[in-house]
Amino acid sequence: MTRTPVNVTVTGAAGQIGYALLFRIASGHLLGPDVPVNLRLLEIPQGLKAAEGTAMELDDCAFPLLRDIEITDDANVGFAGANVALLVGARPRTKGMERGDLLSANGGIFKPQGKAINDNAADDIKVLVVGNPANTNALIAQAAAPDVPAERFTAMTRLDHNRAISQLAAKTGAAVSDIKKLTIWGNHSATQYPDIFHAEIAGKNAAELVNDEAWLGDTFIPTVAKRGAAIIEARGASSAASAANAAIDHVHTWVNGTAAGDWTSMGIPSDGSYGVPEGIISSFPVTTENGTYKIVQGLDINEFSRARIDASVKELTEERDAVRELGLI
Ligand SMILES: NC(=O)C1=CN([C@@H]2O[C@H](COP(=O)(O)OP(=O)(O)OC[C@H]3O[C@@H](n4cnc5c(N)ncnc54)[C@H](O)[C@@H]3O)[C@@H](O)[C@H]2O)C=CC1
Numbered sequence: 001m002t003r004t005p006v007n008v009t010v011t012g013a014a015g016q017i018g019y020a021l022l023f024r025i026a027s028g029h030l031l032g033p034d035v036p037v038n039l040r041l042l043e044i045p046q047g048l049k050a051a052e053g054t055a056m057e058l059d060d061c062a063f064p065l066l067r068d069i070e071i072t073d074d075a076n077v078g079f080a081g082a083n084v085a086l087l088v089g090a091r092p093r094t095k096g097m098e099r100g101d102l103l104s105a106n107g108g109i110f111k112p113q114g115k116a117i118n119d120n121a122a123d124d125i126k127v128l129v130v131g132n133p134a135n136t137n138a139l140i141a142q143a144a145a146p147d148v149p150a151e152r153f154t155a156m157t158r159l160d161h162n163r164a165i166s167q168l169a170a171k172t173g174a175a176v177s178d179i180k181k182l183t184i185w186g187n188h189s190a191t192q193y194p195d196i197f198h199a200e201i202a203g204k205n206a207a208e209l210v211n212d213e214a215w216l217g218d219t220f221i222p223t224v225a226k227r228g229a230a231i232i233e234a235r236g237a238s239s240a241a242s243a244a245n246a247a248i249d250h251v252h253t254w255v256n257g258t259a260a261g262d263w264t265s266m267g268i269p270s271d272g273s274y275g276v277p278e279g280i281i282s283s284f285p286v287t288t289e290n291g292t293y294k295i296v297q298g299l300d301i302n303e304f305s306r307a308r309i310d311a312s313v314k315e316l317t318e319e320r321d322a323v324r325e326l327g328l329i
C-alpha cells in the first residue's frame with residue numbers, strides 16, 4: 001500500500017542546522033522508514049539560492065521516500081498543508097543587541113509564521129521551534145495561531161536531554177541506552193535544569209548511584225546548561241548536526257511514542273503542573289503515544305530541584321512578559 005506523503009516544512013532550510021536536517025528527514029529518520037515525505041523549504045530571499053543548492057543535493061541522493069521539494073520565501077506557500085513544521089530559521093543575537101531587541105526581531109519572524117501556520121497548515125499540524133530563544137519564539141507563534149490547538153506548539157529541549165544523558169553515561173561508565181527517565185525542566189537556556197533524581201541507570205536510581213552532589217551542582221548541571229556556548233567556543237559556530245539530530249528525535253518520539261519505562265523532555269505549553277504557570281512553554285518530562293504527549297505526573301520534587309526549576313521558570317515568565325509588552329502575544 002502506498003502511503004500519502006507527509007508534508008514537512010523546514011524554515012531556515014539554507015542554514016547550518018537545515019543542511020544537517022534535511023537529508024535525515026528525506027531518508028526516513030524523522031517519521032519512519034516507510035513514510036514518504038514532501039519537503040517545503042522556507043527561506044528569506046537571500047537564502048533561496050543556497051536552499052536550491054541543497055535541494056539539488058537532495059535530488060542527487062535519490063531518496064526513495066522523498067516525493068517532492070518546494071522552495072519558497074512565502075510563508076503561506078511554505079506552510080500550505082504542512083503536517084510537521086520545523087521552525088529553525090531565527091534572528092541570531094549580534095553584537096550590541098539587547099535581549100528586548102532579540103525578542104522583538106524574532107517576533108517579526110515567528111508572529112507571521114504562526115499566522116501562516118494558522119491559515120494554511122493541515123489540521124494535524126505539529127510544530128517544533130528550534131530557533132532561539134526557542135521557548136518564547138514558540139509562544140509567539142502559538143499566540144498568532146488561535147485556530148491551532150495550543151499543545152501543537154513545542155520547543156526543543158531534546159538536545160539538552162541528549163547532552164545530559166551523554167554526560168551521565170560518561171560519569172558512570174553506563175551505556176547511553178541504559179539511561180532512562182532523565183528530565184530537562186524549564187528554558188532552553190543557561191537556566192535550564194537537567195534533573196537526574198528520577199533518572200535510572202540500568203534500573204537503579206541515577207542520583208543514588210552518582211551520590212555526589214558537588215559533581216551534580218558544580219559540573220553536571222553547568223556542563224549541560226552551557227554546552228551550547230562551549231560548542232561555539234570550540235567549533236567557531238553553534239551546534240548544528242547535534243541540534244538537527246535532536247530535532248529528528250523530538251518529532252520522531254512525538255509521532256511514534258516513548259518506550260515503556262522511559263520518558264523524554266519537550267518544551268510544551270504548561271498546564272500548571274509542578275507549579276509552572278499555565279501557558280508558558282517550559283520543558284517537562286513527557287510520555288508520548290499516538291501523536292500526543294502527556295506530562296509525567298506525581299514526581300517528588302526535592303528542594304534542590306525546586307529552586308532550579310523555579311529559577312528557569314522565572315526567566316520564562318520574564319520573557320513572556322517582555323514579548324507581551326512588545327505586543328507580540
Ligand atoms: N533549541 C536548540 O537546542 C538549538 C537551537 N539553535 C538555534 O537554531 C537557529 C538556527 O541555527 P543555524 O541553522 O545554526 O543558523 P544559521 O544562521 O546557519 O541558519 C539560519 C537560517 O535561517 C534563515 N532565516 C532567517 N530568517 C528566516 C525567516 N524569517 N524565514 C525563513 N528562514 C529564515 C537564514 O537565512 C539562514 O539560512 C538559531 O536560532 C540557533 O540559535 C541551535 C542549536 C540548538
Ligand SMILES: O=C([O-])CC(=O)C(=O)O
Nearest residue numbers: 132159227228229238239
Ligand atoms: O546557543 C546557541 O545558539 C546554540 C544552542 O542553542 C545550543 O547549542 O544549545
